[in-house]
Amino acid sequence: MTRYDPISVLATLAADRPRGVALGLTALALLGGVTAAGTVAAQSDAPTVRVGGATVAPDGTVTVGVVLTDAPDGLSGYYLDLSVSDPETAHIDSAGYPDAFGLTTDPAIADDGASVTLEAADVEGAVEPRASNVTLATVELAGVAPGETELVVEPRQFDADDGSALDPATRAGVVTVTGGDTAGSAGAGTTDTAAAAAASTATADAAESAGNPGGDTTATAAPLPAVLAFVAVGLLAALALVRRP
Structure with a gap:
C-alpha cells in the first residue's frame, strides 16, 4: 500500500509558491468534496x-x-x-x-x-x-x-x-x-419483487464490505481526508512563512 509523506510534499511545494497555492486550493476542494459526499451518504442511509x-x-x-x-x-x-x-x-x-x-x-x-x-x-x-x-x-x-x-x-x-x-x-x-x-x-408484481430483491442484495453487499476491515477500499480510503487536511493546512502555513520578510 502506498504511504504518504506529507513533510516531503510540504517542503517541495513551499519552494514553488504558485504551484503550492494551486495545489493547496485543490486539496481544500477535495477535502470539501469528501466531507460533502460523506454527509450525503449518511443522509441517504436514513430509515x-x-x-x-x-x-x-x-x-x-x-x-x-x-x-x-x-x-x-x-x-x-x-x-x-x-x-x-x-x-x-x-x-x-x-x-x-x-x-x-x-x-x-x-x-x-x-x-x-x-x-x-x-x-x-x-x-x-x-x-x-x-x-x-x-x-x-x-x-x-x-x-x-x-x-x-x-x-x-x-x-x-x-x-x-x-x-x-x-x-x-x-x-x-x-x-x-x-x-x-x-x-x-402480471408483470407489475414481478417488477416490484425484483426491485426489492435488488435493494436487499445491495444492502447485504454493503454490510459485508463494511465488515471487512482488511479490504483494499477501507485501507486506502480511510486516511485520505486526514492527509488532505494536513497537506492543505501545512501548505497555507508554509506559504505564509515564505511571504514574511
Missing part, C-alpha cells in the same frame, strides 16, 4: 418508509409492498396511513401484514378506497436491530382508468425496541394504469 410502484390494467389488481429500509434499533411497532392521490385511477382494494408482526389491527380502508390505516406490533422481536428492507405490509390495488396515481405514506408512529421514537423519511410509489393491456397486471 425510509418506501412504497413500491407497479403497473396494472383497468379492472386488474396488483400488490405492492410497504417497506422500512432500515431499523437501526429494531422495530417494536408502527402506525401509518397510506393514501392514493387519485382514487379514480386506482383504489386500495385490500391490505395485509407479514407473519413477523404478531399483533395487528384490521386494515381500515376508506369507503372510496382512497386510503388505508395500518397498525402492527412486533411482539416476538422478529425485527432485530440493524434489520434492513423490513416489509411492513402489502397493499392490493385495483385499476380503474388509464393514468398514474401516487401512493403516499404518512408515518404516524414508529417505535424502536428500546421504546425510542423513530422518525423515518418517506418515499411514495407510483401506480400506472395502462390503456387496457391486461399483461401489465
